[in-house]
Amino acid sequence: MINYEDEQYKYRVSFNPITGVYVRTSVLDDNKLQTEVEAFRGSYPHLLDVGIMGHCLHGISGKCAQSGVQCYQSGSHIKEPHMSYDNFKKLIDESSGKTFQIALGGRGDPDQHPDFINMIRYARENNIVPNFTTSGYGLDFSILPEVKKYCGAVAVSYYRSFYTTRTIHALLAHGIKTNIHYVLSNDTIDEAIDWIENKKIPSGINRVIFLLHKPVGNGSVENVLSIYDPKVKYFYNLFNKEENCNIAGFDTCTAPALIHFAPRILKDSYDTCEGGRFSAYVTPDFKLLPCSFDGDQKFAIRLDKYSVEEAFNSTSFDNFRDSFKTYAGNSDENSCRNCVDKELCLGGCPIMKSIVICDVLDKNAL
Ligand code: SF4
Ligand code: SF4
Structure with missing residues (x-):
């Protein structure tokens, strides 16, 4: 168990690197007892999404489009260099002892990065649990023993293809905790309802x-879910049943x-957006x-000039966090x-x- 007290924002947090369980207290009073006030933010991100991939051969060859996945990173046409191993090490060195987990991703499957194994090993050696998301398309199964050794969990993006199924089976065969990442949209909601109602989630999976x-990126406006769609209501209603909550999770x-x-x-079991509060993203x-x-990089701070800590505590990040404060006010x-759930x-x-x-x-506000 890794325990940590945020002295600036006055709460404690624990993370179990084996099970992935993460628990945060509410704000503590002067006697270190919990109050009713939820901690709003940390002084450093506990979770870092790390975009190690700058380009995606899978996307450029059209595999995303063929499988109906609308890549939000525009992997079908943007081609930039991957994150360097030196920058990755710099990130881990600064974050060790303050960040519990990293989620590797970016524009493409992180297992295709030339330094992928070095990266997951280096993170784990510095007490940060690496996780990653993959389509499985180019995954070399010979690396799975090292994935098992260093990673906490692997998420397979659901591409509805032979390589999706093949990868799920290979990960499970190596005893790796495996999730499915399922993008819920107008195109996919019928299938999602069917999966939950008819218990079609592949066996052995930790959670979908x-x-x-x-x-964002290739993601179309037409595919955004609407609260007025009865299917949307029906889908989320399914999670009023405990048995369905045990197999699913949500962003x-x-x-x-x-x-x-x-x-x-x-309500104590979930949180709203943690972006800029307890998590952040590092671009390739x-x-x-x-x-x-943040596809337009409106809030971006360069890490070749500033530390993660400086960036996370910058005015730009404060501006992002101000949105939450406005809506809680x-x-x-x-x-x-007037919403009872605004906090x-x-x-x-x-x-x-x-x-x-x-x-x-009011969707036009701000
Ligand atoms: S800012 Fe928060 S709510 Fe918006 S996409 Fe990012 S994680 Fe989700
Ligand atoms: S009205 Fe309440 S539930 Fe709706 S967005 Fe605002 S705070 Fe959230």
């Missing part, structure tokens, strides 16, 4: 994580939908963003001001109000 589709972008449609899920060209979906212009939800995504599944939020 439903990620909200976002209109934090989903919090408003759970608030509306899955009220039987204990070494900038820190509050979230990987009581000003007359704030559409969320949990914080108004949802600060970057794209269009993805927030809520009928009260």
